[in-house]
Amino acid sequence: MPQPDRKEPATHFGYREVPESAKDGLVSGVFHSVAGKYDLMNDLMSLGIHRLWKQFATEASGVRAGFRVLDVAGGTGDMAARFALRVGWRGQVVLADINRSMLEVGRTRLADQGYAGNIAFVQANAENLPFPDDHFDRVSIAFGLRNVTHIDRALASMFRVLKPGGSLLVLEFSRPTISGLNRLYDAYSFNILPWLGRVIAKDEGSYRYLAESIRKHPDQQALQTMMEQAGFERVEFFNLSGGIVALHRGYKY
Template identity: 80%
Template structure:
């Protein structure tokens, strides 16, 4: 008698439930579509504030000369450019991203800015990073963790490649903490963002997904707990822009 088929495991893709095996391809489709307009859309969507969020993360990272830094889901290279200056010629910055289109844009952007020599680009899945154990002084992931199928696997993978004493920094959209901000934020996310996506990037659906993915991402305390369960210590977070974004930081000892 044949064994009964096992039910297929599902996960969220925005507000849709999809097979786990399909999520990577669906997310890839989003970022292939928006890669060329990604940085412009970030400026428009956040009114330029994303640059301040990334600057805060850069300062909080403590990256200095000679550090090895891995920027996961680093795509267009915003953080990598900042880390390359801080790490200097003796340092190393690796941009890892699962999406070839985003990596291509990142290579071109940094080359145009004359940033080379200590920066490399690697196609890699955050859940299975192809780097040695105990290798990097810092690992960062900015606005990418919510797109990962299994967050706990990605956290474990990032912990593995960190040196003892190294730190992970997660910059991600989170939950507003100011009274009344949720309603305004929802109205903006589900009306203005898809409209901008349609007008500027010719892709409303991808930006509707991005808005939905924020709502499915763990809140500040839940992500802190997940990092602790993965093995990170001294985990703390800072709310930015009233909790619309949060920076989590945890160490490997």
């Protein structure tokens, strides 16, 4: 008997609808393309303010000497470097990223900056992290959650590897909360950002995707609910730059 057609579930890749099985490869292509210019583009796109957002997240993490920290979708190592300074020689930071090109840029960059000994690099999918249960004191994901195919699975995976008493930090673009900011933000995102991508990174399409992916990501309240559904408690969020970015923090007990 012929089997009935079972259409593969779809998900979003920016504003495009694609099969779920295709998204990881499409996202990987974006970051393979932009890896070499990723840090420069971050500075240009945010006028350097991304460094303040990451510093706020680092302070809010409460990471101390001797901690074991996992930085998911750690890319070129901005957060991993900050955590490495805090955990010291007795601690460890694991920088995990699904994209090999980003990992290679991160490894080279941190080595050039003198970081060695307490940072490990692992190619891994956020939805299926290859680490033991209850292993890390802190887990962080900065500007990476919106790129995963199943946010709920990624949150569950991060919850699993976090020690009881530990916390997850999610730093991500979100929804502006200041009246009138949305219009300016949209004009910047869909005009200036792709132009910068074309001129600097020679890749307009990838930066158009990044702008679209921000709009498809859950807003502050929705992400808080998703974290609670994954098992996190005392979940709270902090709006930064008028809600353009939000830091969510939740605990595992």
